[in-house]
Amino acid sequence: MPEPKPHEVSQLLLAWSEGDRAALDQLMPLVYAELRRLAKSYMRRERAGQTMQTTALIHEAYLRLIDADRVRLENRAHFFAAAARVMRQVLVDLARERGSRKRGGAARRVSFDEAMAVGRQHNESLLALDEALGALAQIDSRKCQVVELRFFGGLSVEETAGALGVSVETVNRDWRLARSWLLRKLRGGKSDV
């Protein structure tokens, strides 16, 4: 697996966000690889008894993926947004793939304990969330973006505000409503307005 080169990723992201669909195909394995690296380092730290510093890890990943220094300031927001979108794409695809592998394979997982279920639950949640986000985007695209940046992109509220060019307060409000809306969609199933 090739080590992603920040410069390369930045260019691909730019290309993709400008409509070059082929760029995504090249991006995916890079993001994938970064994820794997992240997972390993996560495991290492966890074993060593260190608490996981989520934000630090994610920022680390971003730094490796995106050559932030070389991207002009006004473009950074754009990049973050694109990166978050890619992240969403990659992770959802991954979840889908794992889901189908499970269905096809003999190793049907039967959870006998909550401990088992906690991790597994993510695949389905992720797919459902992706679907729900799609619906939210139809009603209110900015709220969808806020969720994308924060949840898929791992950005802080401030970073999200910067990326979208709105106030922190607006992000907070959007997040709060989007969260309720998504939860209702996922758990209650009540239709929208």
Added chain:
Amino acid sequence: MSERWKQVESLYHAALERETATRAAFLAEVCAGDEELRREVASLIAYDGQPASFIESPVLEVAAREWADETFSQSHPPPNAPSQVGAYQILSPLGRGGMGEVWLARDTRLGRKAAVKLLPSEFTSQPERVWRFEQEARAASALNHPNIITIYEMGEVEGRRFIVTEHVEGETLRQRLRRRVGLTEALGIASQVAAALQAAHEAGITHRDIKPENVMARKDGLVKVLDFGLAKLRADRGAESGRTGEANESLSVSHPPALALSRSLSTHPSLTAAGAVMGTASYMSPEQARGRKVDHRTDIFSLGVMLYEMLAGRRPFEGATASDVMAAVLTEEPIPLAEIAPEVPGALWRIVRRCLEKEPEKRFQAAGDLAFALAELNEQSGAGQGAAAAPVAQPQARVATSLLRRFSKGLAIWAPAMVAMALALGAIILAVIHLREQPEEKLAVSFTFGLPENWEFRWYDSPAVSPDGKYIVYSAFPVSVQRRNEISLWLRRLDSAEAKPLPGTQGGFSPFWSPDGRFVAFWSKGRLRKIDVTGGSAVTICEAGDSLPGSWNREGVILFAAGPKLSRVASAGGQIVELSPFAEGETRQSNPRFLPDGKGFLYFSQNKDQQNDGIYVASLDPGEKRKLVLKGAVFAAYVPTGHLLFTKENLLLAQRFDLKRLEVTGEPVRIAEQVANYTVNSSTGLPSSAFSASENGVLAWKVQASEPDKTQLTWFDRSGKRLGTVGDSAMYSGPSFSPGEDRLAVAMADQKTKMRDLWIMQPLIGASSRLTFDPGDELNPRWTPDGKWIIFTSTQSGPRNIYRKPADGSGEAELLLGSDEALNLEDVSTDGRFLLFNFARDKAEPHLALLSLNGERRRTPFLTPQLREDSGRFSPNGRWIAYRSIEKDGTRIFVQKFTLAGVDSGGKWQISDRGGTQPQWRGDGKELFYLEGNTLTAVEVNTEGASFSAGTPKPLFSVNIEAEQRRNRYIATKDGQRFLVVLRAPTAIETTIAVQVNWPAALKQ
């Protein structure tokens, strides 16, 4: 973005800016009839702030974690991965958890698939516990129930225990819950789990860990419950690493709950993973969360949680951490389904709510009842699809249904009482046969009957037997709903297996019969009323204020206690006439009972000199002098055998009575024990009637509760709605909140010695710790404003003196004020500079005094010594003191300016008119609470001006506390919205009536 959505968005945020309690009203107002809009916003708000772990942390982190998990398990198979377990060839892993790994396997002999579970190797060294678990698992499997997973085999391989079960192709309910579960499917799943539980419970097996992970749903809709017995093994393991299970149980008797809880969690290896605790905690019953002993009803609670989750898409009790979840389980009421899932029928919500009752006694008592209720609902909703979704459970539930129906004709809630009645009936018939055939050899026959689940007697009311001994009438009401309004009278023919409510007797209590047995008179909302038991509506005889049962003679005269004096009224209605004036020294009359001539009567007289209290005989004829017949007794009735029946403590005694000479003769004979007997309260001074007797030898009384002294710290809101409880039931007194209201100091008495010690409880997290340990009596804890010290009363060096001790338990108790008198701490001023306490040389005369804590400790009297007062409380701004003034004709609440300038300077304001104890200020000083009798009363006050002012007192709600007897029976939160009340515990409440037929036979023994 649509206009509509913009509207939703702005209303959503506007509503969230408001206090939770006012949101609904706000929305209703601004949506002004646009019901769809209101619902849309309300349903979004319902999800606000709900924990949603998966969206909270960036997906990257979770994905990485999962990835790590997966790559790890692929590259490093579990060290003990076998290729063969006994006759089973291992195919692939199915799952792994705290209680071992599960593998898909093929039975090489039979060729069928199976699931093989390997228990952690640690269990091999504990054969006894594994054996117990296996017994239970095997027993459940042996039931051969379609909804319980079948165990094929158990054994040991290479030092590890394994269990082989049938392999269920399907998904766990946890997995199924990721997608929306429809109403019909939810009903189908729940009834099948209920059917499984019913079968297991009937075989004496409790699951203890019902949760979506332990329920498998096959594609064809068949549901299987897994892992019976496993929870027990797990619990045993937890106990093993700390202490024994027995120790845990005995702990929970004397200790508040949380000790046991935190212990069981911290010693719970399989529960240490945060997710596992969360998941498990959500389905725990309150008794499990408290670490108490559980029975089958814990499963009913857990099933209720699952059903709620299926219907609502969220769990009823949620929180950010396991302890938050458990706190929610213990204290919160689930959001009504109507608010989050409007399509769920009300009847189904009632079923769910009943499963989720905090107290096991209030839940469905059997899984079969639950299955029955669900099946019935399914039938009603005509859910033909339901049958398809639940192919097996349905018919079974129906069997249960029809059986129950045939048995009870729909009166299912009365079933337990009916069984008792049916037995009783047999006994009576037997007695009657004896009476007829062998009159010289009569037998006294006793039996008891209980109230249905969730019903309570009005606590100081006694049942009333009709003069012919055929009927019993009593007052009872459902516990869970707004209580008092639903009291009504129930009539039971002793030869019938049914009690029925007397229509139009809502709010009725203190029943007594007309001599011809046709009418029952009773009190309701300040009126004396009567109802024809053969039919007809209740009519008012007179308005006279609530009272205890009266007595009705053949001339149609009714005698009753109106206030402190006996009065008479015609049963047809008319003027209330006071009887003769008080005899000398007499202060109160009550409990009249006519003698056979209809003129003379017995009554209880209270006197200035307690030595003169007792049962007297007097007459309707004016001029006749009263005569003491039973010294010290509070309630007596004459019976035609020539005896007086009366109570002494909890004994029912009979003694010969000479009607001519009006005196008792011979010795009293014991007729019955465990007779519930109360003095209602000291301000009204009415001792309750404890029993009732017919003219032909039928006696009835309420059976004394098993733990009449036990109390329960119970939360109420201002409307009197019960919100939850704190701690186990115990003998509590004097609760006091820390300044931050996160901790509670309370005195708890030892059951045997009755000596109190202080405890610090943390109601939110359920933790508690003992603060004092010495053999003396510790009481009246109060916090210093910085929350660091507890000041309290203690007898550790003789008389009651005032001490302090660090609230964290560090350091020794330090004497603050010593005296030969008894000193009782009342309050600490908000600036921490003054103590208010009462002192008494002899018990009857409390006075308030102040102690300054700054510099030289100086004691200052509060009022002139001529007055008697206690229960003093500083206002939050420190400018006023509210207290109870004890006067000859009762107690009153006053507010007095707090000044050290000298006694009685500064004026005082009377708050309560008559009665009134235990004043408490609201945190902002704008309201004052007090008890009037058993009614918590609130009055708005102004403490900010130069002068004090108060509005009109408003009653909030009534509770069963003996407020007048004791101090410090409740506290208000600072915001004045909630009250923690020292309430009688369920085990202190009577729920059984005893009946004795032909009791005079007992006299001959």
